[in-house]
Amino acid sequence: MIQIQQLHKSYPIGKDKLHVLKGIDLHIKEGEFVSIMGSSGSGKSTLLNIVGLLDGHDGGTYTLNGQVIENLNEKKAAVLRNKFLGFVFQSFNLISYKTALENVALPLYYKGVPRKERLEIALEYLDKVGLKDWAKHLPNELSGGQKQRVAIARALVTKPKVVLADEPTGALDSTTTHSVMELLKEINDEGMTVFVITHEEEVAAQTKRIVRLKDGVIISDTATANAKKK
Amino acid sequence: MFDRDLWAEIFHSIKKNKLRTFLTGFSVAWGIFILVLLLASVAGMKNGFTSQFKDDASNSIFINPAVTTMPYDGFEAGRRIKFTNDDLTYIEGNFKDDVEYITPRYRKSTIAKYKKETGNYPIRAVAPDHQYIEKTKIIGGRFLNENDVTKKLKVAIIGRKIVEDLFDEEDPLGKTLQMNNSTFTIVGVFTDDGNDREERYIYVPVSTMQRLYSNTDQINQILLTYNPTYTYAQALDFSDMLETLLKRRHRVHPDDQGAIYINNNAEGFSDVSNFTTMLSFISIGVGLLILLAGIVGIGNILVFIIKERTKEIGIRKALGAKPSQVINLVILESVFITTISGVGGMLFAMGLIGAVGGMIDTPAFSNPSVETSTVLIALVILIVSGILAGLIPAIKAANVKPIVALNAD
Numbered sequence: 282m283i284q285i286q287q288l289h290k291s292y293p294i295g296k297d298k299l300h301v302l303k304g305i306d307l308h309i310k311e312g313e314f315v316s317i318m319g320s321s322g323s324g325k326s327t328l329l330n331i332v333g334l335l336d337g338h339d340g341g342t343y344t345l346n347g348q349v350i351e352n353l354n355e356k357k358a359a360v361l362r363n364k365f366l367g368f369v370f371q372s373f374n375l376i377s378y379k380t381a382l383e384n385v386a387l388p389l390y391y392k393g394v395p396r397k398e399r400l401e402i403a404l405e406y407l408d409k410v411g412l413k414d415w416a417k418h419l420p421n422e423l424s425g426g427q428k429q430r431v432a433i434a435r436a437l438v439t440k441p442k443v444v445l446a447d448e449p450t451g452a453l454d455s456t457t458t459h460s461v462m463e464l465l466k467e468i469n470d471e472g473m474t475v476f477v478i479t480h481e482e483e484v485a486a487q488t489k490r491i492v493r494l495k496d497g498v499i500i501s502d503t504a505t506a507n508a509k510k511k
Numbered sequence: 512m513f514d515r516d517l518w519a520e521i522f523h524s525i526k527k528n529k530l531r532t533f534l535t536g537f538s539v540a541w542g543i544f545i546l547v548l549l550l551a552s553v554a555g556m557k558n559g560f561t562s563q564f565k566d567d568a569s570n571s572i573f574i575n576p577a578v579t580t581m582p583y584d585g586f587e588a589g590r591r592i593k594f595t596n597d598d599l600t601y602i603e604g605n606f607k608d609d610v611e612y613i614t615p616r617y618r619k620s621t622i623a624k625y626k627k628e629t630g631n632y633p634i635r636a637v638a639p640d641h642q643y644i645e646k647t648k649i650i651g652g653r654f655l656n657e658n659d660v661t662k663k664l665k666v667a668i669i670g671r672k673i674v675e676d677l678f679d680e681e682d683p684l685g686k687t688l689q690m691n692n693s694t695f696t697i698v699g700v701f702t703d704d705g706n707d708r709e710e711r712y713i714y715v716p717v718s719t720m721q722r723l724y725s726n727t728d729q730i731n732q733i734l735l736t737y738n739p740t741y742t743y744a745q746a747l748d749f750s751d752m753l754e755t756l757l758k759r760r761h762r763v764h765p766d767d768q769g770a771i772y773i774n775n776n777a778e779g780f781s782d783v784s785n786f787t788t789m790l791s792f793i794s795i796g797v798g799l800l801i802l803l804a805g806i807v808g809i810g811n812i813l814v815f816i817i818k819e820r821t822k823e824i825g826i827r828k829a830l831g832a833k834p835s836q837v838i839n840l841v842i843l844e845s846v847f848i849t850t851i852s853g854v855g856g857m858l859f860a861m862g863l864i865g866a867v868g869g870m871i872d873t874p875a876f877s878n879p880s881v882e883t884s885t886v887l888i889a890l891v892i893l894i895v896s897g898i899l900a901g902l903i904p905a906i907k908a909a910n911v912k913p914i915v916a917l918n919a920d
Contacts, residue, residue: 391836
């Protein structure tokens with residue numbers, strides 16, 4: 282599903298360059314539940330940006346769903362993101378003046394699905410995350426956990442190949458963290474590839490594979506107990 | 512474009528920035544308000560000037576014989592030039608395509624008498640075409656016709672003021688008027704936009720008058736209108752040509768400026784027309800500059816809105832919004848604000864003109880108004896300016912990197 286070879290990325294800082302990713306090799310198969318761990322500055326967010334087609338890479342190859350990613354313009358990137366990727370952000374990133382239902386339906390709008398149909402599909406996914414009754418509520422009327430569940434429903438609504446979650450529980454307390462992770466597990470059990478970035482050990486422990494990143498290189502890549510259980 | 516979600520977002524953005532939207536919208540409304548008002552004022556001035564010339568057809572040429580000022584061809588200076596019926600026939604025959612209407616004028620004055628009332632009035636002995644050149648309006652009966660002229664009938668058309676003077680309450684049509692020992696039947700009454708003096712003329716057939724005055728063939732003046740499709744330049748060429756030929760006919764020195772005096776309305780008219788056209792351009796220029804200030808304002812507010820919505824745009828892009836969709840959103844909002852406020856300003860200006868315009872009727876300024884075409888052009892300008900105003904902020908928005916959605920806060 283995701284195939285990364287010798288991935289390099291650096292950012293210019295004045296005249297110098299900050300070498301953030303120094304040759305990452307990573308292969309994620311369909312249906313995996315992977316977490317990337319690392320302290321801040323380890324390059325994990327940069328990796329997610331590149332995987333999520335939000336940023337380009339300088340060297341190496343990146344293949345998403347069999348498609349080699351290089352020299353993407355904004356338009357192509359937008360189409361690929363819409364088609365293959367679902368995003369879950371740390372700060373939820375719901376649009377504040379749209380109801381939960383409209384937020385979930387938004388990716389379908391960019392996909393070109395007619396209004397009536399996309400609202401039906403969106404409601405279906407809200408139901409799936411247990412928030413059908415909250416469909417007409419605005420984000421500021423929802424709790425943190427509810428917001429993140431709306432965001433997950435939004436990430437899933439286009440039936441993407443991969444769900445990318447950047448610190449999905451970073452802004453949540455432990456109870457809601459647990460419920461959100463349960464939801465991600467459920468999604469994974471249904472066969473969705475889930476890619477989580479976190480710095481919390483308990484969160485990583487609930488995934489099936491932990492990739493540890495330090496100073497732009499992978500220092501360990503291990504399967505967790507969850508993986509063997511299955 | 513007719514997408515419910517798109518409009519919902521535009522309305523939301525406007526609602527969120529009510530005051531700012533109002534203020535910038537106001538500047539566009541103000542710009543178009545001034546533009547329309549300026550154009551209407553120029554139209555008013557144009558109307559005012561044109562009405563000064565309205566008395567006579569705007570394409571008329573008056574030819575007056577006068578006195579030579581230079582000796583020529585064996586004649587001394589100070590000879591009086593006289594026009595005769597032959598001169599008229601000559602022009603008619605040689606300038607068929609150039610002349611629209613033509614008439615001689617033979618002037619006399621008379622004591623006119625009806626029953627016990629009398630008055631002294633000028634007579635204009637003319638041909639039927641005179642009506643169109645002088646723009647005489649018949650309010651009762653008829654004007655002269657060819658039959659009157661060929662049969663040399665003693666018929667007269669009198670001005671409205673003469674009716675007031677002589678006929679009291681009676682209907683003058685069919686009554687007879689005693690003029691210099693002849694009896695004329697009144698067949699028509701006219702009015703004229705000129706002035707009271709214009710309404711104290713008596714029109715009679717030129718042939719009748721010439722016969723009464725010892726069968727003369729003299730005429731005092733030739734009036735004509737040139738082909739109305741002519742430009743001012745063509746009209747001036749034509750009157751120059753007439754002058755040259757008439758001078759040759761009457762043996763006048765080609766450089767003699769006094770012997771034959773040609774008064775071409777085109778000269779004065781082209782001056783006024785140039786003047787008002789210039790004014791139109793100036794007012795369009797000023798109006799557009801004011802509008803430009805409004806457009807910059809709209810661009811400004813949109814840049815701010817984009818800045819505020821950077822994160823939201825980043826989210827949308829992460830969710831699959833194409834740059835073109837983001838650009839659409841911004842430009843449509845801009846066009847929406849400019850068009851709505853512009854139309855508001857325009858309607859306000861037109862309302863004002865409609866309410867006040869009719870009351871204004873002075874010699875230099877009358878009935879200010881805007882044409883539909885002006886309104887349509889203003890609308891197009893508004894939409895185009897909306898697009899222009901939205902362009903820079905839209906490009907800015909399209910360049911927002913989706914990463915900001917992740918990094919913001």
